[in-house]
Amino acid sequence: xxxxxRSASLSARIIVASVFVALLVASAxxxxxxxxxxxxxxxxxETRSKNVLEATLGLEKLVGDLxxxxxxxxxxxxxxxxxxxxxxxxxxxxxxxGFVQLSADNPGQQRRARxxxxxxxxxxxxxxxxxxxxxRENAAAARTSVARxxxxxxxxxxxxxxxxxxxxxxxLAAASAANAERAADRALALGIAGLVLSALLIILFGxxxxxxxxxxVRAAASAASRVAAGDLSTRxxxxxxxxxxxxxVAFNRMADALERSHAELESQNEQLRQSERRKSELVRIVSHxxxxxxxxxxxxxxxxxxxxxxxxxxxRYLGIINAQSRRLSSLLNDFLDAERMEEGxxxxxxxxxxxxxxxxxxxxxxxGQSTKHRLDAELPPRQLPVNGDPNRLxxxxxxxxxxxxxxxxxxxxxxxxAEQVNGVVRVSVxxxxxxxxxxxxxxxxxxxxxxxxxxxxxxxxxxxxxxxxSVVEAHGGRMNFSSARGKGSVFWLELPMAANGQ
Amino acid sequence: VxxxxxxxxxxxxxxxxxxxxxxxxxxxxxxxxxxxxxEAVQLALALRPQLIILDLMxxxxxxxxxxxxxxKELPAEETPVILVSAWPDADEAAVxxxxxxxxxxxxxxxxxxxxxxxxxxxx
Numbered sequence: 090x091x092x093x094x095r096s097a098s099l100s101a102r103i104i105v106a107s108v109f110v111a112l113l114v115a116s117a118x119x120x121x122x123x124x125x126x127x128x129x130x131x132x133x134x135e136t137r138s139k140n141v142l143e144a145t146l147g148l149e150k151l152v153g154d155l156x157x158x159x160x161x162x163x164x165x166x167x168x169x170x171x172x173x174x175x176x177x178x179x180x181x182x183x184x185x186x187g188f189v190q191l192s193a194d195n196p197g198q199q200r201r202a203r204x205x206x207x208x209x210x211x212x213x214x215x216x217x218x219x220x221x222x223x224x225r226e227n228a229a230a231a232r233t234s235v236a237r238x239x240x241x242x243x244x245x246x247x248x249x250x251x252x253x254x255x256x257x258x259x260x261l262a263a264a265s266a267a268n269a270e271r272a273a274d275r276a277l278a279l280g281i282a283g284l285v286l287s288a289l290l291i292i293l294f295g296x297x298x299x300x301x302x303x304x305x306v307r308a309a310a311s312a313a314s315r316v317a318a319g320d321l322s323t324r325x326x327x328x329x330x331x332x333x334x335x336x337x338v339a340f341n342r343m344a345d346a347l348e349r350s351h352a353e354l355e356s357q358n359e360q361l362r363q364s365e366r367r368k369s370e371l372v373r374i375v376s377h378x379x380x381x382x383x384x385x386x387x388x389x390x391x392x393x394x395x396x397x398x399x400x401x402x403x404x405r406y407l408g409i410i411n412a413q414s415r416r417l418s419s420l421l422n423d424f425l426d427a428e429r430m431e432e433g434x435x436x437x438x439x440x441x442x443x444x445x446x447x448x449x450x451x452x453x454x455x456x457g458q459s460t461k462h463r464l465d466a467e468l469p470p471r472q473l474p475v476n477g478d479p480n481r482l483x484x485x486x487x488x489x490x491x492x493x494x495x496x497x498x499x500x501x502x503x504x505x506x507a508e509q510v511n512g513v514v515r516v517s518v519x520x521x522x523x524x525x526x527x528x529x530x531x532x533x534x535x536x537x538x539x540x541x542x543x544x545x546x547x548x549x550x551x552x553x554x555x556x557x558x559s560v561v562e563a564h565g566g567r568m569n570f571s572s573a574r575g576k577g578s579v580f581w582l583e584l585p586m587a588a589n590g591q
Numbered sequence: 592v593x594x595x596x597x598x599x600x601x602x603x604x605x606x607x608x609x610x611x612x613x614x615x616x617x618x619x620x621x622x623x624x625x626x627x628x629x630e631a632v633q634l635a636l637a638l639r640p641q642l643i644i645l646d647l648m649x650x651x652x653x654x655x656x657x658x659x660x661x662x663k664e665l666p667a668e669e670t671p672v673i674l675v676s677a678w679p680d681a682d683e684a685a686v687x688x689x690x691x692x693x694x695x696x697x698x699x700x701x702x703x704x705x706x707x708x709x710x711x712x713x714x
Contacts, residue, residue: 373678377648380677381605384697388611391700406614409607 099302099331106294110287117283124276131269138262141191141198145255148188151177152209152247159217163224163231174221181213198257205250212243305329309340321348367536378420378550382413423552427536430559437478437563441587444473444514447483448507455490461500464490468507473514474587481560482584488553489518489580495549497522497577509586513566517581525572533570534558557582596621597641597711602631602657603675604650612644615700616707628652632660640670642711645690647676658690667691671710673703 158174161167185206192198220240224231308325315323324344327337389406392398398406429435445468452466475482493503501521508515525533525540532538539551561568561582572578599616602625603609609624623638625631627650635643635657643661647654658672673692692706 377677380696381608385605385607385611387697388608388615388700392611392614395700409610413607 099333102330103298106290110290110294113283113287113290117280117287120276120283121280124273124280127269127272127276131266134265134269135262137191137194138258138265141258142255144184144188144191145251145258148184148209149251151180151184152212155181155213155217156244159221159224163220163228166224166228171221174217178213181209185209192258195261198254198261201250201254201257205247205254208243208247208250212240212247216240216243301330302333305333305337309336312340312344316344316347321351374550375420375424379417382416382420385413386410386417420550423550423556426556427552430556431536435559435563437481437560439476439478441474441476442479442482444475444477444482444516444584445469445507446472447479448486448505448516451483451486451490452505454487455494458491459494459500462494462497463500463502464505465502466505466507469509471509473507473509475514475564475584476587477564477584478560482564485557485560485582486516486518488557489516489582492553492580493518493520493522493578496520501577510583512586513583514586515581515583517579519577519579521577524574524576524578525570526574530570530572534568598623598638599642599644599707599711600625600631600634600638600640601644602628602649602654603644603646604648605646608646612703615703617704626650628654628657631657635661635670636664639665642707643670643672645672645674647674647678662689673706673710 154173154177158171158177161170162174189199189202189206192202217240220231305325305328312323312325321344324341325337327341328334329337389410393403393406426435449466449468452464456464490503490505497503497520499522503521504519506515506517506519529540533540534554536552536555538554539549558568561584564584566582566584568580568582570578570580596619598621600623601609601612603612604626613622623634623640625634629651631643631645631649632652634640645654645657649657652660654674654676658674661670661672667689671691673694674690675694675696675698677696691710694703694706
């Protein structure tokens, strides 16, 4: 398994991001709603200020009524004209208390209201009421300028206090309104900032989703198309959030599996093709190897049948027919042997034999085959006992000798040596022939291997060494060679020495 | 004055087959024998034989290569060629090479004599 880092799943990421953005939007709205609240508060404060100012105006009017009543009475002495005064005086206490209470929320205003109320009360109690009383008793005295002048000071004082109070109230209302406006502005700005931030976050998350999701998914899609088109080596970079990352990893795993099974199929196919090629090669070789001797047999028998042939000629033809028939027979045996070996059915008789004398016999047999070659055998005086099949082993040694002669077309010495080395019997055949180039050495023991023998005109089926090595191995021995192009070859075999031969 | 005997060049790596071909065609011709492709080309150009019997599978140079080399110097009407092969599908090569006859191994002696007489006439 590849070390995939487990990233949070994509759906978890989307949920977290959505919740975060939703909270942000909700807070922005909450801040904006709080701004509405601030505006509401400011409105309430304004209403109260209006009430306070109305009450102040009412109070001013009341004081005016008191003054008017007093003045009218003082000037005329007419009791009827005192009626507004009496009515206003009756309301005064209640109005003053109410007035003070209205500013209960602001200590400064309440203090001013109390002082104003006290000043009004003092004015009423210490000036107006005494004047009215004096006017009842002595109208002329009440009208004197000293008394009036005294009242004028107090009236001015009250007027000043009224102005002070209303100015303060106006200032309060204005400050409150400004406050509310500031708060509303701030809340609105915060809310808008929150919304803008939310929008930005949503866009960023969208871009992130597109980048991290769409891009790997698109890569996987186009890679899938390439795989479908046959390019099984296509892989995608293994990244992306959560499920997308898993998709890329899974894609690559799928492509790996496809490539593996494709390669397996391909190699099976190649094996099949090779075996097909070998089969048709077999047919070709069998056909060619059999047809040439067959042509001689058929041709000479036809001549013997159809023509009058002199006795000595007839003898020669029969000799050729005989030799070619044997050649056919041994070719067939080679094919059969190769076939049997393929099926693992090579049968061996086991008996105690002297490999030295087998070698000597074969050397003797092959000495007559070529005038260009000198065969010399180097054999120990003692026997070389092995447990084995004499015919098969003779076939093996004969094959090595035959090859040594065939593959040294310019003649030379073929040196055969048999010896006993470390509990094994070793036979080697050295020639001074063509040798085997490095690039061909690997295939020497393969079935139907002929090297460049075809080009050199050296006959054969490419089965001899395959059979020879199988026979040696079936005896528990081994067989190999060393060679170089143009330097001749040494083929050798080793067989276990028979135990009772010591 | 008897006309000089015609020359037949036999290019075949199997000595028994060379002998068979000679015996089948019989006396009255002069025979030359080549064991491989190189020798076949050399002898063909040197002897300018009246007939070449050419095995397709020759050492050193294949019969097809020999034919190509020979045809560069000797036109078909001057030097007819009979191809011999173990491959039944060599017919195709025979047609392509512009040869006068094709024999596939193994062949009946009569096939060969008929073909030879058709190409060069009686001895």
